[in-house]
Every structure is written in structure tokens, then in C-alpha cells.
Amino acid sequence: MDFSFDSEQEGLRNHLRELLDEVCPPEYAEACDNEGRPPREAYDALARQGWFGLILPSEYGGAGATPVELAIMLEEIGRHFEELGMWVFRTLTYGGYAVMKHGSREQKETLLPRVARGELSFCFGLTEPHAGSDAASIATRAERDGDHFVVNGQKVFTSGMDISDYCLLVTRTTTSGKKQQGITCFLVDTQLPGIEVRKIETLGQRAIKTTQVFYSDVRVPASMVLGTVDQGWDAVDAYLWYERLCLSAARTGAASAAFDYALEYAKNREQFGRPIGKFQAISHKLADMKVMLDVSRVLVYRYAWLLSQGQATRHDAAVLKLYTGEAYKNVSDMGLQILGGYGYCMEYPMQRFFRDSRLATIGAGTSEIQKNIIARGLGL
Numbered sequence: 024m025d026f027s028f029d030s031e032q033e034g035l036r037n038h039l040r041e042l043l044d045e046v047c048p049p050e051y052a053e054a055c056d057n058e059g060r061p062p063r064e065a066y067d068a069l070a071r072q073g074w075f076g077l078i079l080p081s082e083y084g085g086a087g088a089t090p091v092e093l094a095i096m097l098e099e100i101g102r103h104f105e106e107l108g109m110w111v112f113r114t115l116t117y118g119g120y121a122v123m124k125h126g127s128r129e130q131k132e133t134l135l136p137r138v139a140r141g142e143l144s145f146c147f148g149l150t151e152p153h154a155g156s157d158a159a160s161i162a163t164r165a166e167r168d169g170d171h172f173v174v175n176g177q178k179v180f181t182s183g184m185d186i187s188d189y190c191l192l193v194t195r196t197t198t199s200g201k202k203q204q205g206i207t208c209f210l211v212d213t214q215l216p217g218i219e220v221r222k223i224e225t226l227g228q229r230a231i232k233t234t235q236v237f238y239s240d241v242r243v244p245a246s247m248v249l250g251t252v253d254q255g256w257d258a259v260d261a262y263l264w265y266e267r268l269c270l271s272a273a274r275t276g277a278a279s280a281a282f283d284y285a286l287e288y289a290k291n292r293e294q295f296g297r298p299i300g301k302f303q304a305i306s307h308k309l310a311d312m313k314v315m316l317d318v319s320r321v322l323v324y325r326y327a328w329l330l331s332q333g334q335a336t337r338h339d340a341a342v343l344k345l346y347t348g349e350a351y352k353n354v355s356d357m358g359l360q361i362l363g364g365y366g367y368c369m370e371y372p373m374q375r376f377f378r379d380s381r382l383a384t385i386g387a388g389t390s391e392i393q394k395n396i397i398a399r400g401l402g403l
């Protein structure tokens with residue numbers, strides 16, 4: 024068993040770190056969060072250096088890398104700015120992985136080279152007002168009409184819809200049978216007539232934002248069905264498994280940035296004539312944070328390896344999502360406590376980690392749902 028990265032993987036990380044140090048320093052992340060603007064300049068800089076092609080096959084202009092390299096990339100992006108990681112991963116998962124896995128030849132040929140060049144941006148529309156954790160209960164309808172489908176319904180929490188070219192939209196095409204049946208995925212052009220987008224104000228993740236989306240008689244060409252009509256649920260499951268790796272890697276990177284900041288602060292801030300890090304109450308917090316980070320990283324790269332071997336299970340995906348999400352939340356919370364009153368001030372970055380990390384135990388499947396999955400796997 025070898026837990027080390029090879030020299031190419033180390034080179035990849037260093038190369039990306041140099042780029043991000045330049046185009047995505049902490050002040051940039053802070054400004055995007057404060058001003059509610061997407062990190063477009065950093066996204067475009069990644070595109071120019073070919074990072075969006077990382078996981079795509081060479082025939083589409085990609086580098087054909089494995090999930091381990093993908094995890095390295097997202098961990099490093101997350102360490103600089105988690106929201107940039109969220110934006111990048113949505114495009115790589117829903118525009119790259121999903122199209123590679125289930126796209127028609129035409130979809131692959133038209134979309135993948137553009138994804139590889141970083142010209143396109145994708146988002147994911149699954150959640151609805153009445154279908155959150157119970158995601159298979161979605162009601163947004165898509166009905167066949169000649170060579171189109173007509174979509175009607177409402178989605179909520181479609182993050183980045185307003186800045187995406189396509190939304191991987193999950194719809195219901197048949198109402199009879201089990202709720203997991205009769206589901207169909209589409210690649211929907213976000214500019215189609217009949218789509219209305221409203222931004223939602225949230226506690227964190229303020230640079231990219233999440234949205235409510237209303238679909239009224241939206242005519243989507245049948246050629247934009249992704250995969251097989253009525254059999255989309257298993258595909259959604261596969262995308263979510265992939266998403267779990269990306270999310271967890273980016274969040275682990277962000278958690279390590281929060282940890283680094285708190286550690287430095289604890290070494291420099293003096294009270295009662297010594298650095299606060301010398302108080303056991305503070306040093307033990309930092310020790311706990313470090314252990315959580317180490318475990319998170321092991322889980323991220325173990326899962327990446329399992330995915331690359333085709334051996335990842337539902338249980339592995341749930342353990343990863345649950346642990347890394349809770350770890351990010353706890354590390355940011357402890358970090359804020361270590362900074363005392365300054366942790367609570369908007370001029371210091373810890374509040375952003377604290378706000379952003381709060382989503383980690385909610386979005387893309389809550390911690391409670393991950394525990395349900397793990398428990399079911401135990402026969403409970």
C-alpha cells in the first residue's frame with residue numbers, strides 16, 4: 024500500500040498552487056464574497072491553462088487524468104477559494120463527467136471540447152420546493168412534443184444558474200410506477216425562452232449564489248436528453264457519487280486554509296504574557312482540527328482511488344460526504360473561537376469559512392441522510 028503522491032502529481036499541485044497564488048489570493052476571495060461576484064477572472068485563468076480538460080479523454084482535448092488528480096486539483100482550488108472550487112466542480116461533473124458517461128456522440132463532440140477549453144459553465148437542477156432530501160419525488164414535468172420536450176415546473180437551490188450556459192436538469196417524464204422510475208435528465212440551455220431565474224440570499228456561498236428557477240413551457244430539443252428517457256435516476260446517483268469526491272476535496276482544502284489561519288493566529292496573539300496557542304484549551308483545539316483534516320484527506324484520496332478502480336460504493340460516498348462536511352464545519356467553528364472577537368469580525372477571513380462551511384452538512388445530501396445510507400448498509 025502506497026500513500027504517497029508521485030512526482031507528476033506533486034508537480035501538478037505545485038503548478039496549480041503557483042497559478043492560484045497569483046490569480047486567487049485571499050484578498051480576491053474576500054472581495055468576491057463581499058461584493059457577491061463570481062470569481063470569473065480566476066475561472067478564466069484556469070481555463071487558459073487547460074485545467075478544465077484534466078479529466079476528459081485526449082480525443083476531446085483533455086488530459087485523461089484519474090479521480091486522484093481531480094481531487095488534487097479541487098483540494099488546491101478549495102484551499103484558495105472554496106466557491107471557485109464549487110463552480111469548477113459543477114462544470115467538470117455535469118458538463119464533463121456526466122456527458123462523458125451518458126452523452127450521445129453528438130453531445131460529446133459539440134460540448135466536451137468546449138468544456139476542455141473552459142468555454143462553458145454548467146449547473147445542476149435537482150432540488151424542488153417539495154423534493155429536498157426526498158429528491159426522487161421531483162415533479163417538474165417534461166412532455167414529449169415532436170422533436171422537443173416541453174418542461175414545466177419549479178426548481179430551488181440551482182446554484183450558479185445565472186452564470187451557467189447549461190443546466191443538467193432532472194425531470195419527471197412518467198408518473199406511474201416507483202418514484203425512482205420515469206426520471207429523465209436534460210442538458211438545458213439556460214437562455215431558452217420560458218426560464219426565469221431568481222437569486223436567493225444565503226448565509227454563505229455569496230459569490231456565486233444559488234437560485235430559484237421557474238420553467239414555463241420551455242421547449243428543449245429531444246437531442247438534449249442526457250442518457251435514456253425514463254431511466255435517469257441511476258445516472259443522477261452516479262453524478263452524485265462523483266460530486267461527493269469533488270465537494271469533499273474542495274472543502275478539505277478550504278478547511279486546511281481555515282486551520283492554517285487559526286494556527287498562525289494562535290502563535291502570534293498574546294494574552295496573559297504568552298501566545299494563546301500555549302494555553303492547552305487552544306492547543307488542543309488545534310490538535311483536534313489537525314486530526315480532522317488528516318482523516319478528511321485520507322478519506323478523500325481513498326475514495327478517489329476507489330473511484331479510479333471502479334470500486335467505490337454508496338457507503339464509501341456517504342462516509343466521505345458526512346465526515347469531510349462535518350470536519351469542515353467543526354474546523355471553521357473552532358477557528359472562529361480561537362480568533363475570539365476578531366473571528367466574529369467581517370474584516371477577518373474566519374467568518375467566511377464559518378458561513379461557507381455551514382452548507383457542507385446540508386447541501387448535496389444532509390448529514391442525517393448520509394447517516395441513513397450508512398445505517399441501511401449495516402442492515403438497520
Ligand SMILES: Cc1cc2nc3c(=O)[nH]c(=O)nc-3n(C[C@H](O)[C@H](O)[C@H](O)COP(=O)(O)OP(=O)(O)OC[C@H]3O[C@@H](n4cnc5c(N)ncnc54)[C@H](O)[C@@H]3O)c2cc1C
Nearest residue numbers: 147148149150155156180181182233385386387388389391
Ligand atoms: C446554498 C445551497 C446550494 C445548493 N445547491 C444545489 C444545487 O446546485 N442543485 C440542487 O439540485 N440542489 C442544491 N441544493 C439543495 C440541497 O441539496 C438541499 O437543500 C438538501 O438536499 C436538503 O434538502 P432540503 O433543504 O429540502 O431539506 P429537507 O429535506 O426538508 O430536510 C430538512 C431537515 O430534515 C432532515 N431530514 C429529512 N429527511 C430525513 C430523513 N429521512 N431522516 C432524517 N432526517 C431527515 C434533513 O436532514 C434536514 O435536517 C443547495 C442548497 C443550498 C442551501
